[in-house]
Amino acid sequence: MPYRRTFLHTSTHKNSSTYRHSHSSAKVIEMTEGPLFTKILVFILPLMVTNLLQVLYNAADMVVVSLSSEPDAVAAIGTTGSFINLVVNVFVGFATGANVIVARHLGAKEEARASRATHTALVMSLIFGFASGILGLFISRPVLTLMGAQGKLLDLATTYTVIYFCGVPFISLTNYLIAIFRAKGDTRTPLYILSASGLVNVVLNLFFVLVVGLSVEGVALATLIANAVSAVLLAVRLSADEGACRFSFKQLCLDGKAFRDILYVGLPAGIQGSLFSLSNMIIQSSILQVNNMLYPIDSEFSPVVTGNAAAANLEGFIYTAQNSVYQAAITFTSQNVGAKKLDRIKRIMGCCYLLGFLISLTVSLSIFFFRAPLLALYGVTAGAAGSLEQGAYDAAMTRMLCVFLPYALISLMEVGCGMVRGLGKAISSTVISLIGACVFRIVWVSTVFRAVQTLASIYVCLPISWALTGLIFLGYTLTVLGKMMKKQRAEQAAIQTFAAG
Numbered sequence: 001m002p003y004r005r006t007f008l009h010t011s012t013h014k015n016s017s018t019y020r021h022s023h024s025s026a027k028v029i030e031m032t033e034g035p036l037f038t039k040i041l042v043f044i045l046p047l048m049v050t051n052l053l054q055v056l057y058n059a060a061d062m063v064v065v066s067l068s069s070e071p072d073a074v075a076a077i078g079t080t081g082s083f084i085n086l087v088v089n090v091f092v093g094f095a096t097g098a099n100v101i102v103a104r105h106l107g108a109k110e111e112a113r114a115s116r117a118t119h120t121a122l123v124m125s126l127i128f129g130f131a132s133g134i135l136g137l138f139i140s141r142p143v144l145t146l147m148g149a150q151g152k153l154l155d156l157a158t159t160y161t162v163i164y165f166c167g168v169p170f171i172s173l174t175n176y177l178i179a180i181f182r183a184k185g186d187t188r189t190p191l192y193i194l195s196a197s198g199l200v201n202v203v204l205n206l207f208f209v210l211v212v213g214l215s216v217e218g219v220a221l222a223t224l225i226a227n228a229v230s231a232v233l234l235a236v237r238l239s240a241d242e243g244a245c246r247f248s249f250k251q252l253c254l255d256g257k258a259f260r261d262i263l264y265v266g267l268p269a270g271i272q273g274s275l276f277s278l279s280n281m282i283i284q285s286s287i288l289q290v291n292n293m294l295y296p297i298d299s300e301f302s303p304v305v306t307g308n309a310a311a312a313n314l315e316g317f318i319y320t321a322q323n324s325v326y327q328a329a330i331t332f333t334s335q336n337v338g339a340k341k342l343d344r345i346k347r348i349m350g351c352c353y354l355l356g357f358l359i360s361l362t363v364s365l366s367i368f369f370f371r372a373p374l375l376a377l378y379g380v381t382a383g384a385a386g387s388l389e390q391g392a393y394d395a396a397m398t399r400m401l402c403v404f405l406p407y408a409l410i411s412l413m414e415v416g417c418g419m420v421r422g423l424g425k426a427i428s429s430t431v432i433s434l435i436g437a438c439v440f441r442i443v444w445v446s447t448v449f450r451a452v453q454t455l456a457s458i459y460v461c462l463p464i465s466w467a468l469t470g471l472i473f474l475g476y477t478l479t480v481l482g483k484m485m486k487k488q489r490a491e492q493a494a495i496q497t498f499a500a501g
Helices: 012-023 037-065 073-092 094-107 111-147 151-166 168-183 188-211 216-239 256-294 303-338 342-369 371-376 388-404 407-422 426-451 455-459 461-500
Strands: none
Touching (some): 037 073, 037 342, 073 151, 073 303, 094 111, 094 256, 094 303, 111 168, 151 168, 168 188, 168 216, 256 303, 256 407, 256 455, 303 371, 342 371, 342 388, 342 461, 371 388, 407 426, 407 461, 426 455
C-alpha cells in the first residue's frame, strides 16, 4: 500500500547552492534566463533523437516481422496501434502532468516540492501502468473485433497486444522518468539510455524472428524486454542525480498535493491522448472497411491495411520529431510561469512555432523523397497492376500524398497545445483538442467518408483537423497570456504603490 514519508524541511535558501550546482551541469539547461532560441534548440535535439528511438521500437518490430513467414504480420501490428494508445495514453498521459509540475517547482526554486512531486509521480507511474496493462489484457480481442479485424489478422493482432500489455508497467515508468529528466532540462540522459535499449530491442527482434522463427509474438517480447531495460537504467541514473529530483526508494510516496497537481494537469492530457486514439481507431476501422470491400477476407494478406501500416509507421518518425517541440513548449513555458517571467513566453511561443514548422517540413519531405526504399523495408513494393502487392503500395502512397506533404500543419496544433498546457490550462487544452480534432474527425468519417468511401477521403481529414485546432490554440494562448500579464502588472503596481505609501 502506498505510504507517506516525512521530508526534511530545509529552506530554499539553504538548498540554493545544491540547486545551482546541479544546474551548472552541462546536461542541464537554464530555461528562465538568457537567450531562448539556442536553448530551445539544444533542448529539442537530444529529445528528438530520444523520441525517434522510441518509435524505432515499433519500426523495428514491423521491419523485422516483415522478414518472418507470416504474410499478415505487418498488418497485424499496424492494426493494434490506435487501440494500444487508447488504453495506455489515459495513464501514461499523466507523465505530462509530472513534467509540468516538477518543472514549475524547479523554476520557482522549490526543491522540497520538486522532490515530493518526483517521487509521487514514480509511484503513480507504477499504479497506472499496472492498471492499464491489466485492462488491455482483458479487452484486446473484443475491441480488435469491433474495429473490423477478422480471421488470421485478428488472431495475430490479439497475440501481439496481449504480450505488449504485459510490458506496459515498464513503458509507463520509462515515460515518467523521461518526463522528470526533461523537467529539469536534461534531455541527453534519456537519449543515451534509449540508444542502448533500442539496440537491445533490434538484436532481440532479429533473434526471435530469424533464429527462433517466431512472428508477432517474437517482436512483442523484444519490445517488452527493451522497455524493461530502459526503465531500470533510467531509475538507476536518476538515483545518482545531485539535485532536487534525485530518486530514492525511501522517499517514494503519494504526497496529497503533488498527486492532485499532477492529476489536474495529467488527467486532461491522458484523456486527450485517448480521445485522439479513439478517433484514430475509427479511422483505422474505416481503413479495414475499405480493405474488406476491395479484397476477400481469405486473401493471402490484407493489402490496404499493410500499406497503411507501413506509411503510418514512417509517419510516426515525423510526429515524434515534431513532438519534441511540443515537449519544449510545455517545459520552457512551465518553468517561466513558475519563475513569474511571463514576458519570455511569447518569445518561447515564436521559437517553438518556427522550429516545429521547419522540423515537420524537413522530416516529412525527406521521408517522402525516399519513400520507395523506406516502404520496401516493410515489404511494401510496387507490383503488377491489380496484384495484392500493388494494392498495398497504392494504399501507402495515398496516405503519403494526403498526409505527409501538408504535415507541417501539425506544428500549429502541437505547439499550441504545449503552450496552453505550460500555462496551466490543461482542461482547456483537452476541450479544444476534443472539439477541433477528435469530434471533427468522427463527424468527417460519419459524413464525408460514408458518402465517398475511399482512402483519400479518410486521410484528408487529418491535415484539416490540425489546421483548425492549431488556429484555435493560437488565439486561446494569446488571450490567456494577455490576461496573465495584465494581472501580473496590476499586482506589481499595487506592490509599488504600497511600498511608496
